[in-house]
Amino acid sequence: MDIRKQVTIYDIAKEAGVSVSTVSRVLTSNANVSKEKKEKVERLIEKYDYKPNALARGLSETKSNVIGIIASDIRNPFYATLFVECEKAANEYGYRVVLCNSLNIKQLEDLQLENLESQRVEAIVQIGGRVDELISDSNYVERVNRIANKIPIIITGKLDGADCYQVNLDEGKSMEIMLEYLISSGHKEIALIGGSKDVKSTVEKQFRFKQVLSRYGIKYREEYIIEGNNYDDSGGYNGMQQLFELGDLPSAIMAINDFTAVGIIRAITQRGMSIPQDISVVSFDNTFLSDLTIPRLTGIDYNYEKFGQKIIETAVGAIKGEDVARISLIESKLVIKESCININQ
C-alpha cells in the first residue's frame, strides 16, 4: 500500500533550500519567516499535498490535542445528541475528539480508559455507563483516580470518591418543573414509569417526585412508581401493563425518558385509549423521539448545546490548569406539545 512514502518536513525543507525549523515555523506560524521563504515553502506544501504528521507533532509537543469521550451507546439519541454537541464544542477550542462506545460492557469500559490514556488524550469525558450507577464501583473508582492524577476526567453522572469534574443535568429541578406543570393542569393522580433504582438520575427523580407531591399535599401512592430494568420502550410497555392490572389508572403518566414513553404510548393506544383525552403522558429528555410519537410528547428539555459546551469548557479549563468548577448543573425547561391536557376545565 505504501507505494508512495509520505512526504516529511525534511523533504519540503530540502527542496525549498531552507532548514526544517523554517518549514516548521510556517506550519505552526509561531514565529516570523521571511515572506519569500514562506511562500516557497507553502508552494511545496501545496505541491506535495503535505500533511504534517500529528503523531510526531503530538510526541514533540507532548500533547495530542485530543479529548477522549466514552459513551455507553451512541445509538441512543440522548447520547448521540450530546456527543455531537461535544464534538462541535471541542472543535471550537481546537481539539479533536475520540469516541468509544462502552456498550455497557464493563470490561470494554476499562479497556477504553486505558486506550485513551495510551493515546495521551488530554482529557477524558465519560457520558453514561458506570457513572450512572447509584452505587459506584470501587474498582472502577480506583482505576479512574489513577488516571485522574494525570488527566482531567469529566463525567456526566457521579463516581463516589473519584476525583473528577461533574457536569450534570438538574434532575431534581426537572422533576419539580414537570410535576408542578402537571399539578397546575389539575392532575393529582400521577404515575412515574421506568428507570431503575440503581441509577442515580432515576433515584433523584423519584425522590423529588415524592417530595413535591407532599409539598402540594397530594397523597403519594407507592404503586404509582413502577420501575423497569431497561430505559427503552419495553420498559414503558411493561410498566403500563402493570398499571392496567392495578385497575386504578392515574390521570397522568410520567415516563422516565422518551424511549420509555414510546412504550407507554403503545400500551395505551393498544388498549383503545386516547392520549391526551383519556390520559396524559409526559416525558424527560426531549430527544427527537419526542417529536415522532403521536401525539408529540410534552416534557422536559435540556439545552444539549450548552450541555456539550459546558463539558468541553470544563475539560479545556482543567487541561489548562485553570480553576474550573468541580460541579456544574445544566438547567432544564418545559416544552409543551400535545400529550398532556389540563383536566381542570
Next chain:
Amino acid sequence: MDIRKQVTIYDIAKEAGVSVSTVSRVLTSNANVSKEKKEKVERLIEKYDYKPNALARGLSETKSNVIGIIASDIRNPFYATLFVECEKAANEYGYRVVLCNSLNIKQLEDLQLENLESQRVEAIVQIGGRVDELISDSNYVERVNRIANKIPIIITGKLDGADCYQVNLDEGKSMEIMLEYLISSGHKEIALIGGSKDVKSTVEKQFRFKQVLSRYGIKYREEYIIEGNNYDDSGGYNGMQQLFELGDLPSAIMAINDFTAVGIIRAITQRGMSIPQDISVVSFDNTFLSDLTIPRLTGIDYNYEKFGQKIIETAVGAIKGEDVARISLIESKLVIKESCININQ
C-alpha cells in the same frame, strides 16, 4: 495539570536495571526476554500504572492502528448502528476507530479528511455525505484521489472517478423484494414517498420501482413518486399531504426510510385513517424507529453487523495490501411486522 510527569519506558528500564529495548520487548512481546527480567519489568509497569505512549509508538512504527470514519450524522439511527458495528469489527482486528461527523457541511468534510490524514489513520471509511450524491463533486473526487494514493478509502456510496473501495447496500434488490411482497399481497396502487433525486440510493430505488412494476404489468403513475428534500419525518408528512391533495389514494405506500415513514404514519393517523386496515405502509432500513411506530413497520432490513464487518474487512485487507474486492454488496431481507396487509382476501 501535569504535576506528575508521565512514566516512560526509560523510567521503567532504569528502575528495573535493564535497557529500554528489553522493556520494549516485554511490551510488544515480539522477542524473547528472560523470565526473570520480564517479571521484574511487568511488576514495575503495574506499580507505576505505566501506559505506553501510542503517539511515540505510532511514530516509530509509522502506523497508527487507527481507521478513520467520516459519517454524515451519527444522530441518525442508520449511521449510528452502522458505526457501532464498524467499531466492533475494527476492534476485532486490533484497530481503533476515530469518528468525525460531517453534519452535511462540505467544508467540514474536507477538513476532516485532512485531519484524518494528518493523524496517519491507516484507512478512511466514509459513510454518508458526499458519497451519497448522484453526481459526484469533482473537487472532492480529486481531493479523495490524492489521499487514496496513500491511504485506502472505503465508501458506502459512490464517488465517480475516485479510486476507492465500495461496500454498498443492494438498493435495487431491496426494492425488488419489497415491491414483490406488496404485489403478492394484492397491492397494485403503490406510492413511493421521500428521498431526493440527487441521491444515488433513492434514484436506484426509483429506477427499480418502475422496472418491477412494468415487469408485473402494473401501470406506473408518475404522481405516485413523491420526492422530498429531507430524509426525515417532515419529508414523509409533506409527501403524504401531497398524496391526499391528489385525492386518489394508493393501497400501499413505500417510505424511502424509517424516518420518512414516521411522518407518513402521522399524516395518515391525523386524517383519521388506520394502518394497515385503510392503507398499508412499508419502509426501508429497519432501524429501531421501525419498532417504535404504531403499528410496527414491515420493511427491508439490512444485516448491519455484516455491513460493518465487510467495511472493516475491506479496509484491513487494503491496508495490508491484499487483493480485496473493489465493490461488495450487502444483501437485504424482508421483515414482516404489522404495517402491511394482504388485500387479496
Next chain:
DNA sequence: TTGAAAGCGCTAACAC
C-alpha cells in the same frame, strides 16, 4: 538473551 544506537517526524530553545 541483551544493550547500544539509529530513526520515526516534528517542535522549540539556542546561537548566530
Next chain:
DNA sequence: GTGTTAGCGCTTTCAA
C-alpha cells in the same frame, strides 16, 4: 530571520 540541534517515547536493527 534562520539554522543547528536536542529532545519527545517508542521500536528495531545490529552486535555482542
